[in-house]
Each structure stands twice: as C-alpha cells, then as structure tokens.
Amino acid sequence: xxxxxxxxxxxxxxxxxxxxxxxxxxxxxxxxxxxxxxxxxxxxxxxxxxxxxxxxxxxxxxxxxxxxxxxxxxxxxxxxxxxxxxxxxxxxxxxxxxxxxxxxxxxxxxxxxxxxxxxxxxxxxxxxxxxxxxxxxxxxxxxxxxxxxxxxxxxxxxxxxxxxxxxxxxxxxxxxxxxxxxxxxxxxxxxxxxxxxxxxxxxxxxxxxxxxxxxxxxxxxxxx
Amino acid sequence: xxxxxxxxxxxxxxxxxxxxxxxxxxxxxxxxxxxxxxxxxxxxxxxxxxxxxxxxxxxxxxxxxxxxxxxxxxxxxxxxxxxxxxxxxxxxxxxxxxxxxxxxxxxxxxxxxxxxxxxxxxxxxxxxxxxxxxxxxxxxxxxxxxxxxxxxxxxxxxxxxxxxxxxxxxxxxxxxxxxxxxxxxxxxxxxxxxx
Numbered sequence: 001x002x003x004x005x006x007x008x009x010x011x012x013x014x015x016x017x018x019x020x021x022x023x024x025x026x027x028x029x030x031x032x033x034x035x036x037x038x039x040x041x042x043x044x045x046x047x048x049x050x051x052x053x054x055x056x057x058x059x060x061x062x063x064x065x066x067x068x069x070x071x072x073x074x075x076x077x078x079x080x081x082x083x084x085x086x087x088x089x090x091x092x093x094x095x096x097x098x099x100x101x102x103x104x105x106x107x108x109x110x111x112x113x114x115x116x117x118x119x120x121x122x123x124x125x126x127x128x129x130x131x132x133x134x135x136x137x138x139x140x141x142x143x144x145x146x147x148x149x150x151x152x153x154x155x156x157x158x159x160x161x162x163x164x165x166x167x168x169x170x171x172x173x174x175x176x177x178x179x180x181x182x183x184x185x186x187x188x189x190x191x192x193x194x195x196x197x198x199x200x201x202x203x204x205x206x207x208x209x210x211x212x213x214x215x216x217x218x219x220x221x222x223x224x
Numbered sequence: 225x226x227x228x229x230x231x232x233x234x235x236x237x238x239x240x241x242x243x244x245x246x247x248x249x250x251x252x253x254x255x256x257x258x259x260x261x262x263x264x265x266x267x268x269x270x271x272x273x274x275x276x277x278x279x280x281x282x283x284x285x286x287x288x289x290x291x292x293x294x295x296x297x298x299x300x301x302x303x304x305x306x307x308x309x310x311x312x313x314x315x316x317x318x319x320x321x322x323x324x325x326x327x328x329x330x331x332x333x334x335x336x337x338x339x340x341x342x343x344x345x346x347x348x349x350x351x352x353x354x355x356x357x358x359x360x361x362x363x364x365x366x367x368x369x370x371x372x373x374x375x376x377x378x379x380x381x382x383x384x385x386x387x388x389x390x391x392x393x394x395x396x397x398x399x400x401x402x403x404x405x406x407x408x409x410x411x412x413x414x415x416x417x418x419x
Contacts, residue, residue: 008400022326028267035250
C-alpha cells in the first residue's frame with residue numbers, strides 16, 4: 001500500500017485494532033511450540049549480539065591503531081623511497097657532469113650493475129639534509145664506483161677516505177673521496193677481480209694520509 | 225494489586241534485551257500477527273512471519289520512541305511489512321482470494337454467533353472494532369480488508385473491485401469514520417486519537 005493510503009489508516013486511529021479484531025474472529029491458532037522457538041531465537045541472537053559487541057569493543061580500537069601504524073609506515077616508507085630515488089638521480093646527474101672515465105657508466109648503468117646505499121652515520125646538522133652515497137659494482141667489470149653527495153668540505157688537513165670490507169673480512173683502503181663545492185665526489189677503485197662484492201663499506205673523515213679506519217665515520221653500508 | 229506494565233514500558237525493557245519483557249509482548253501480540261499471516265500467506269509461512277516480526281522487535285526495540293506514537297502502531301507496522309513482503313511472492317488473484325476470506329470471517333464474526341477468541345486481544349477496543357467491521361456494508365469492509373490486510377493501494381483496489389478510484393476513496397473514508405466512531409463509543413471519552 002502506498003504511504004499516502006496508509007497515512008489515512010494511521011490517522012484514523014483504528015488501524016492498530018484491525019489485527020486484534022481479525023484474531024478474535026479467526027479460527028487460526030498458532031502452534032504452541034512457536035512461542036518457545038521465537039524466544040529461543042531471540043535469546044540466541046542476544047548471545048551472539050553480546051559476543052559481537054564484546055569482540056567489536058575489543059578489536060575496534062586495536063584495528064584503528066593497527067591501521068594508523070600501517071598508514072604511517074607506508075607514508076614513511078614512501079617518503080624514504082622517493083628521497084632515495086631523488087638522491088640517486090642527483091648523484092647520477094652529478095656523475096655525468098663530472099666523470100670523464102667511460103668505464104664508470106658501464107659499471108653504474110649496464111646489465112649486471114649492483115648498488116648499495118651508503119647512509120649517514122651520527123647526528124645530522126640542523127637544517128641540512130644528511131650526506132649519502134652509493135657503491136656500485138658490476139658482475140661484468142672489476143671496477144668499483146663510489147659516489148657521495150651533500151658531504152661537507154673537509155677541514156684543512158682532513159679528507160674523506162673509503163674502506164671496503166671483502167667477503168673474507170679483510171678491510172681494503174680504497175682511497176680518498178674528493179668532494180667539490182657542492183659536496184659531490186666520486187672515486188673508482190680497481191678491485192683486480194671481475195664482479196667484486198663487498199659486504200660492508202665505510203667512509204671516514206680522517207686526517208690526511210691515514211691508512212686504516214678511524215676518525216669520524218660519516219657514511220656506512222653493511223649488508224644484512 | 226500491581227497494574228500490568230504498558231507495552232511501551234515493556235518495549236523499553238526489550239531494548240535492554242530483557243527476555244521476560246519480550247515474552248510478555250509476544251503473548252500480547254503473537255496471536256494477532258499469526259492470524260493475519262495465516263489468512264494471507266498460509267499457516268506454514270505464518271510461523272515465519274511471526275518469528276521474523278518478533279526478532280525484528282528484539283533487534284530494533286531501541287528505535288521505538290514512545291513520544292512519537294503507541295507501541296501497537298509501531299510493532300504492527302513491522303508485522304504488516306513482513307506479511308506484505310511474503311505476499312509479494314504471490315499473484316494478485318491469490319491475495320484477493322485470501323482477503324475475501326478475511327472479509328467473510330470478519331463479516332460472519334458477530335452474525336454467526338460463533339464463539340470469539342477472547343484471548344486473541346486483551347484490548348476492549350479490538351472487540352469494538354470487530355463489531356464495527358461486522359456491521360459495515362460489505363463493499364466498505366472489503367476496501368478496508370484489501371487495503372490494510374492485503375496491502376493493496378487504492379488504485380489497485382479500484383481495478384480489483386471495478387469501482388472508480390473516487391468511490392474506493394469514499395468507501396475507505398466512510399469505513400474508517402464508522403470504525404472510529406464505534407471505537408469512541410465503546411471506549412468512552414477516555415479514547416483519544418493516536419494518529
């Protein structure tokens with residue numbers, strides 16, 4: 001029935017009496033077991049409802065917290081990823097502008113290339129992005145290419161020196177990473193073997209001419 | 225002697241999942257819903273209608289607002305929705321046949337002298353309305369039954385009965401007016417319009 005039609009019944013005030021009138025006149029009698037069935041169904045529903053409410057009360061806040069943590073982690077991860085990609089693009093651009101040796105591009109940008117991220121160690125300087133770097137090796141080449149960016153100019157009598165750790169644990173003094181006015185520098189290390197691999201790398205700011213790790217650790221990479 | 229709790233007070237307890245209050249409301253209303261459903265959709269499905277109607281009461285009791293109307297109106301609207309939902313699976317012809325049977329039962333209620341089911345409704349008003357329905361002209365009783373119990377619109381009733389829509393509206397208005405007057409007479413000055 002349309003709402004408008006029903007409204008007339010409601011306004012008359014007699015609609016709610018019609019089922020009672022029919023029930024009085026009707027020969028139909030409800031089965032005796034129906035009452036128990038309906039009451040049991042309601043009680044069963046109440047039990048489920050209480051359980052659901054308890055579960056919901058418990059898990060709703062936990063779910064919200066978990067979602068918040070997940071979203072935050074995704075945002076941080078995405079920002080780090082974007083920053084890493086931007087850093088890498090900057091380094092490669094600077095390398096293209098500065099490097100003269102063609103082998104660098106073969107190591108860095110050809111099939112078989114492997115790269116590891118050098119990350120800043122220690123507290124950053126207020127208001128400045130931290131320095132960073134990359135270590136490139138290539139399965140088809142023996143050279144190791146190391147780049148660094150946003151490195152502060154070393155104080156007089158000091159220099160950035162890179163040390164690689166090979167698979168036997170031996171530390172190799174790779175050489176000095178000279179940086180330009182923008183804080184960018186690179187070096188090429190001839191490993192003497194095709195496809196070298198290093199599980200660790202350290203860049204120290206140390207007195208000029210040092211031959212072993214020491215001074216201030218600036219960048220580091222350690223394979224997991 | 226303590227007075228019986230009102231339907232509205234019981235509904236408030238059902239909203240708090242009071243199964244005892246729910247049982248009392250069941251006892252007050254199940255017979256009405258069952259009889260209506262049994263006539264319209266058959267006894268087997270009538271049990272489903274009763275169960276579904278009361279489980280909706282159980283689930284939705286907190287939505288009932290006594291300031292907006294009586295519990296009887298609210299709950300029977302739920303039951304009516306369940307009956308009509310079942311009726312939609314049936315053709316118009318079967319619905320009309322079922323409605324005609326209701327109309328005959330109501331019409332014969334007083335005239336046949338058959339014993340009425342006094343337990344069916346605790347409301348004196350139901351008996352008054354039954355008496356009024358029995359005394360209505362057949363065509364007026366029929367529009368009430370087709371509209372309320374069988375859920376037909378007034379336009380559909382016009383097609384079913386072959387009467388103009390204006391006539392159907394007039395019969396409905398007159399029938400409701402008589403029922404209302406009869407109800408007021410039966411209940412005296414204490415009766416007030418709820419709509």
